[in-house]
Amino acid sequence: MDQTPPSSQKAGSGGSNRERGLDRVIALLAHLHRVGRPVRVGDLARALSAPRSTVYSLVKSLIDASLLENIGPNGEVFFGKSIYFYGMDYLRAHDLFERARAEVDRLARETGETTQFCVLHEGHYTVAHMSSGQRPFRVSSEVGVPIPLPWTASGRLLLADFSDADIRAMIAPGDLHPPRSAAMTIEEFLAAVATARREGSCITSGLIDPYTHCIAAPIRDQAGRVTATLCFVVLVNTPPERIASLRDMLIASGQSLSLAH
DSSP states (O other), rough: OOOOHHHHHHHHHHHHHHHHHHHHHHHHHHHHHOSEEEOOHHHHHHTTTOOHHHHHHHHHHHHHSEEEEOOOOTEEEOEEEEEHHHHHHHHHHHHHHHHHHHHHHHHHHOOOEEEEEEEETTTEEEEEEOOOOSSSOOOOOOTTTOOGGGGSSSHHHHTTSHHHHHHHOOOOOOOOOOTSSOOOOOHHHHHHHHHHHHHHOOOESSSTTEEEEEEEEEEOOOOOOOEEEEEEEETTTTOOOHHHHHHHHHHHHHHHHOOOO
């Protein structure tokens, strides 16, 4: 016989409902980030596999808090002003992001090359800031878009302090199939991570875009662990001596941004 008092049962049920509601809010915000555009509430309900009435209620609460805003003629919703202000709070609390953004802009301006500041986010390589160079091409990765780690030079460096077992657990089978390059085995990728770890930089060619090289160097935290990277995306016909010069420039910039010297 269940001896739990009725009041405790009710509290537990309420807690479960609140947790489920919080999970749906997180999933809703993640979906908007993933699609990158305003979405109708009905489409949100289908994407979340949630009752339409529940999603309408969540959206109303988020709009009241300025976390979402109505954008578009058909009642579409997207991120609101509060998201922007929370993001500014994050930048103020994380000095590295502000300094790295300035360094990326300087490198792009001085070299003419597309330059990126990249981080590990939810198990993926993600560009946190990018400044386009003067070259007439468009890179494949955009700010905030998650990319499988094996597809990038930065991904190899971002995993430099992880064990082989941790990397195996993080990498899905599909991650080992870059869109513009031959598939690799997990052993080949682990070897590439080890090489990047040993050399302190990484250069890849044609993994996402067949016409580009990616050159990356690490930024380290106070413990000396790789916490982010700087990256150049350059045309595939860039001379080797130019690539070497750009690599050395990135390494120096990464060291200047690192907390461990």
